Amino acid sequence: MIQIDSVTKRYPDGTVAVDELSLEIPDGSITVLVGPSGCGKTTTLRMINRMVELTGGRILLDGADIHAQPVNALRRSMGYVIQNAGLFQHRTIVDNIATVPRMLGWDRDRARKRARDLMDRVGLDASLAKRYPYQLSGGQQQRVGVARALAADPPVLLMDEPFSAVDPIVRKVLQAELLRIQAELGKTIVFVTHDIDEAIKLGDMVAVLRTGGKLAQYAPPDELLSAPADAFVEDFLGTDRGIRRLSFFTSAGLELTTAPIIAVDSSAAQVAERTKASGAPYLLLTDTDGKPLGWTGPAAAAKGGAALSVAELLPHGRPFVFGKESLRDALDCAVLSPTGWAVAVDDGGRVVGVTSQTTIAEAIRGAHAERGAAGSPSASAKAAAAEAAAVDPAIAESKAAESKAV
Numbered sequence: 554m555i556q557i558d559s560v561t562k563r564y565p566d567g568t569v570a571v572d573e574l575s576l577e578i579p580d581g582s583i584t585v586l587v588g589p590s591g592c593g594k595t596t597t598l599r600m601i602n603r604m605v606e607l608t609g610g611r612i613l614l615d616g617a618d619i620h621a622q623p624v625n626a627l628r629r630s631m632g633y634v635i636q637n638a639g640l641f642q643h644r645t646i647v648d649n650i651a652t653v654p655r656m657l658g659w660d661r662d663r664a665r666k667r668a669r670d671l672m673d674r675v676g677l678d679a680s681l682a683k684r685y686p687y688q689l690s691g692g693q694q695q696r697v698g699v700a701r702a703l704a705a706d707p708p709v710l711l712m713d714e715p716f717s718a719v720d721p722i723v724r725k726v727l728q729a730e731l732l733r734i735q736a737e738l739g740k741t742i743v744f745v746t747h748d749i750d751e752a753i754k755l756g757d758m759v760a761v762l763r764t765g766g767k768l769a770q771y772a773p774p775d776e777l778l779s780a781p782a783d784a785f786v787e788d789f790l791g792t793d794r795g796i797r798r799l800s801f802f803t804s805a806g807l808e809l810t811t812a813p814i815i816a817v818d819s820s821a822a823q824v825a826e827r828t829k830a831s832g833a834p835y836l837l838l839t840d841t842d843g844k845p846l847g848w849t850g851p852a853a854a855a856k857g858g859a860a861l862s863v864a865e866l867l868p869h870g871r872p873f874v875f876g877k878e879s880l881r882d883a884l885d886c887a888v889l890s891p892t893g894w895a896v897a898v899d900d901g902g903r904v905v906g907v908t909s910q911t912t913i914a915e916a917i918r919g920a921h922a923e924r925g926a927a928g929s930p931s932a933s934a935k936a937a938a939a940e941a942a943a944v945d946p947a948i949a950e951s952k953a954a955e956s957k958a959v
């Protein structure tokens with residue numbers, strides 16, 4: 554556990570970047586520091602690995618003051634990932650990742666093998682190993698940054714806006730990858746972002762800071778959305794708070810019906826019988842494998858449902874994976890469906906049932922009640938070099954070589 558205990562940072566010019574901040578960062582989870590620009594997120598993160606020295610309070614790592622060990626040893630126990638990855642431009646990808654193991658005295662082959670294993674783990678194709686950073690996309694470079702930070706298997710990972718410089722689609726992919734890697738590795742991750750959606754998606758715990766480096770709220774995302782501590786947090790969370798909170802409610806308990814579902818090879822009699830028995834406005838047609846094709850729509854309904862024409866089907870929209878995706882996903886599917894009904898599928902994409910907006914609304918009410926009511930619970934090149942240098946002597950060396958080359 555990392556304990557931040559009444560920590561203050563007053564810079565020499567008098568700026569109080571962090572003011573009496575106390576946080577307990579649990580092991581094996583992702584804690585996100587979020588807040589408006591200048592609220593002290595980066596300063597807080599850098600005080601943990603002593604790139605910035607605190608001026609008041611103390612930080613404990615597993616009960617011991619971070620000043621109790623040499624700063625280099627402390628930093629080796631903490632991977633550090635920054636925006637734009639901060640890679641060594643003159644080193645290949647595999648050697649970028651192998652940097653820290655090499656510094657720890659591993660021989661080249663072992664360090665490179667570790668680097669290649671990590672490339673696989675962060676989703677980088679082995680064919681990229683011999684390339685240089687400039688030959689990679691921004692998203693790939695960020696993956697290298699994560700792999701490099703993981704190379705010496707540190708228990709702690711500090712991540713400062715690691716995905717801010719990539720486009721929204723790549724960013725989503727990288728977020729999902731981080732969650733996947735974290736599920737495998739269980740690191741203690743402290744993640745800085747100014748994006749509240751990213752905080753809610755990634756954080757097991759979220760610390761919202763306000764300008765002046767004061768803690769506004771520290772809570773799991775679900776609680777943050779359901780019970781913001783004050784108007785500042787509420788405002789920072791933005792609109793759609795209620796809808797966004799539904800992401801934390803599973804669809805597993807949602808009532809489904811199979812009555813309106815019919816396979817494409819059904820007889821006219823079966824279709825007529827289903828049309829009568831079903832509570833839905835139309836029938837959902839599936840292929841012979843049980844995958845959705847579309848809703849029969851008004852034309853078929855007018856003919857008593859006896860005519861099944863695939864060409865006339867209404868789109869079924871995006872189905873949701875029953876029990877895996879949330880009530881928010883289910884509601885989204887229903888709202889986007891031309892029939893107002895959402896289609897639930899299993900992992901293989903086969904239909905397991907359909908459900909109406911009304912049923913989803915009932916499930917939402919039930920979920921709220923269960924939880925105790927609805928209301929409860931770029932920096933310049935110089936600065937980048939200085940930052941990199943502070944992390945690790947190898948980075949200092951590489952950056953110095955680069956500036957000479959320039």
Ligand SMILES: Nc1ncnc2c1ncn2[C@@H]1O[C@H](COP(=O)(O)OP(=O)(O)OP(=O)(O)O)[C@@H](O)[C@H]1O
Binds near residue numbers: 565569589594596
């Ligand atoms: N070396 C420094 N000297 C003086 N003031 C500083 C220094 N570094 C940061 N600050 C100030 O400390 C405050 C907090 O800065 P910090 O970079 O920690 O904020 P942040 O929340 O990470 O911001 P952003 O989201 O914009 O990166 C700001 O007012 C900033 O101007």
